[in-house]
Amino acid sequence: MEIxxxxxxxxxxxxxxxxxxxxxxLREKLGLTGTKEGCGIGECGTCTVLLEGVPVNSCLVMAxxxxxKRVDTVEGLGTKDSLHPLQKSFIDHGAVQCxxxxxxxxxxxxxxxxxxPTPTREExxxxxxxxxxxxxxxxxxxxxxxxxxxxxxx
Amino acid sequence: xxxxxxxxxxxxxNEACRLLxxxxxxxxxxxxxTDLVISLRKGESQPQILIDVTRILELRRIEDAGxxxxxxxxxxxxxxxxxxxxxxxxxxxxxxxxxxxSPQIRNLGTIGGNIVNASPAADTLPALMVLDAxxxxxxxxxxxxVPLSDLFRGPYQSSLNPDELLVQIAFLKLSSDxxxxxxxxxxxxxxxxxxxxxxxxLRMSQGEDRIDEVRxxxxxxxxxxxxxxxxxxxxxxxxxxxxxxxKAAQCISGTMARWSGVRPSTAYKAPVVEALFLxxxxxxxxxxx
Numbered sequence: 001m002e003i004x005x006x007x008x009x010x011x012x013x014x015x016x017x018x019x020x021x022x023x024x025x026l027r028e029k030l031g032l033t034g035t036k037e038g039c040g041i042g043e044c045g046t047c048t049v050l051l052e053g054v055p056v057n058s059c060l061v062m063a064x065x066x067x068x069k070r071v072d073t074v075e076g077l078g079t080k081d082s083l084h085p086l087q088k089s090f091i092d093h094g095a096v097q098c099x100x101x102x103x104x105x106x107x108x109x110x111x112x113x114x115x116x117p118t119p120t121r122e123e124x125x126x127x128x129x130x131x132x133x134x135x136x137x138x139x140x141x142x143x144x145x146x147x148x149x150x151x152x153x154x
Numbered sequence: 155x156x157x158x159x160x161x162x163x164x165x166x167x168n169e170a171c172r173l174l175x176x177x178x179x180x181x182x183x184x185x186x187x188t189d190l191v192i193s194l195r196k197g198e199s200q201p202q203i204l205i206d207v208t209r210i211l212e213l214r215r216i217e218d219a220g221x222x223x224x225x226x227x228x229x230x231x232x233x234x235x236x237x238x239x240x241x242x243x244x245x246x247x248x249x250x251x252x253x254x255x256s257p258q259i260r261n262l263g264t265i266g267g268n269i270v271n272a273s274p275a276a277d278t279l280p281a282l283m284v285l286d287a288x289x290x291x292x293x294x295x296x297x298x299x300v301p302l303s304d305l306f307r308g309p310y311q312s313s314l315n316p317d318e319l320l321v322q323i324a325f326l327k328l329s330s331d332x333x334x335x336x337x338x339x340x341x342x343x344x345x346x347x348x349x350x351x352x353x354x355x356l357r358m359s360q361g362e363d364r365i366d367e368v369r370x371x372x373x374x375x376x377x378x379x380x381x382x383x384x385x386x387x388x389x390x391x392x393x394x395x396x397x398x399x400x401k402a403a404q405c406i407s408g409t410m411a412r413w414s415g416v417r418p419s420t421a422y423k424a425p426v427v428e429a430l431f432l433x434x435x436x437x438x439x440x441x442x443x
Binding site for chain 1: 159186
C-alpha cells in the first residue's frame with residue numbers, strides 16, 4: 001500500500017507492504033539505518049523514534065499507522081558538520097561506547113528536552129527507563145542529557 | 155518476520171463495525187499494537203486483516219460527562235497519566251497507568267487494549283475495578299453498556315466476540331473526600347510485568363475514625379480482575395485498628411488462594427499480597443482527601 005508521512009521534516013510518499021513495521025520501512029526501504037533493531041518486542045528501546053513528537057518503539061508500530069503523521073529519527077537530529085547539542089554532549093561526556101543504544105536514547109532525550117528543557121535528574125532517569133544500555137551503566141548518559149539542560153539554564 | 159495481511163484504518167465507528175461484521179474472526183482490531191504486534195511476530199495471531207481503530211475520534215477522547223469521566227478505548231496510557239481530569243476524579247487510574255511498560259510503550263499502548271488483552275497482570279485493571287468502571291461495547295447493529303468485570307473470560311481471554319468493539323470506559327467521579335492507593339511489586343520499577351498489585355479506593359467518615367466506603371482489587375493474583383468484596387465488608391464501618399486491618403489482609407490472601415488454587419508460589423504470594431494491601435491502605439491514608 002502507499003503511505004505518505006512527514007519524515008524528519010520532509011514529506012515522503014512510499015509503497016510499503018501493510019505487514020511491515022515502521023522500523024523495517026525506515027531501515028530496509030528508506031535506508032535510514034540509524035534506528036536499530038534490538039529485541040524486536042518493545043523491551044530494549046534501540047528502535048525508538050518520535051511519532052508526533054513522542055517516543056515510541058518503531059518495532060511495534062505497523063507502517064500504515066504513520067500515514068499523515070510526523071516521524072523523526074536520529075538522522076534528522078543533526079549532521080556530521082553540525083551536531084545536535086545532545087549529540088555533542090553525548091560525545092563530551094563519554095556517553096557513547098558501543099553506540100547501539102545511542103540513537104534511541106538520543107530520541108527519547110530530545111523528546112524530554114523539547115517538553116521540559118530543564119529536567120531534574122529523576123526526570124532524566126524516567127525518560128530513559130525504556131532503554132537498555134549494556135556498556136555505560138547509564139551515568140554518563142544521564143550526565144550528557146543534564147549537560148544540555150545546563151546550557152539552557154546558562 | 156510478520157506474515158502478510160490487509161490493513162484498514164476506518165475513520166468512523168460505523169465503518170469499523172462494518173469491517174468487523176464483514177471479516178469476523180478473520181480480522182483483528184489493532185490500537186497501540188504493543189501486545190498484538192508481538193503476537194503477530196511470534197505467529198500466535200494470524201489475521202487476514204488488521205483494523206486500526208486509532209483514527210476514530212470518539213475512541214481518542216477523555217471527556218467530562220457530568221457525573222462521569224468517559225475514556226475512549228484508544229486513549230493511550232501516556233494520555234491517561236497526563237490527564238488532569240483523571241488525576242482529579244480517579245487518581246488511582248493515573249497512578250496505575252504510570253507503571254505500564256516504559257514511556258515508549260505508554261505512548262502507544264491504549265486502555266482498551268490493556269482491557270481486551272486481559273492479562274491477569276495488567277496494571278490498569280485493578281484500578282478500573284475499584285473505580286467500578288463500565289464498558290460500552292459496539293457490534294454491527296447493537297450497543298451495550300456492561301460492568302468492566304463482564305469483559306473477562308479467563309487469563310488473556312476477553313469475553314468479546316470477534317465482531318464486537320470496546321468503545322469507551324466510564325467511571326463515576328470520585329468526590330474529593332475519597333482517597334486512593336496503588337502499589338505494585340515487580341522485578342524492577344520500569345518495564346517489568348507486575349508480580350502483584352493492589353488498588354484501593356477509600357472514604358473515611360466525617361470524624362476520620364471509621365471507614366465509610368472501601369473498594370479493593372488485586373492484580374496478578376486472580377485469573378480475571380475481581381473486587382475483594384469479603385475483605386471490603388470486613389473493613390466497612392470499622393475503625394482502622396491493627397486487628398481489623400490484619401483480618402482484612404488475611405481475607406484477601408484467602409480469597410486469592412480460593413480463586414487461583416493453592417500453588418507452589420502461594421506460600422510466597424500470600425504474605426506478600428497481605429503486605430501490599432497494608433502498604434496500599436497506608437498510601438491511601440497518606441493521600442489527603
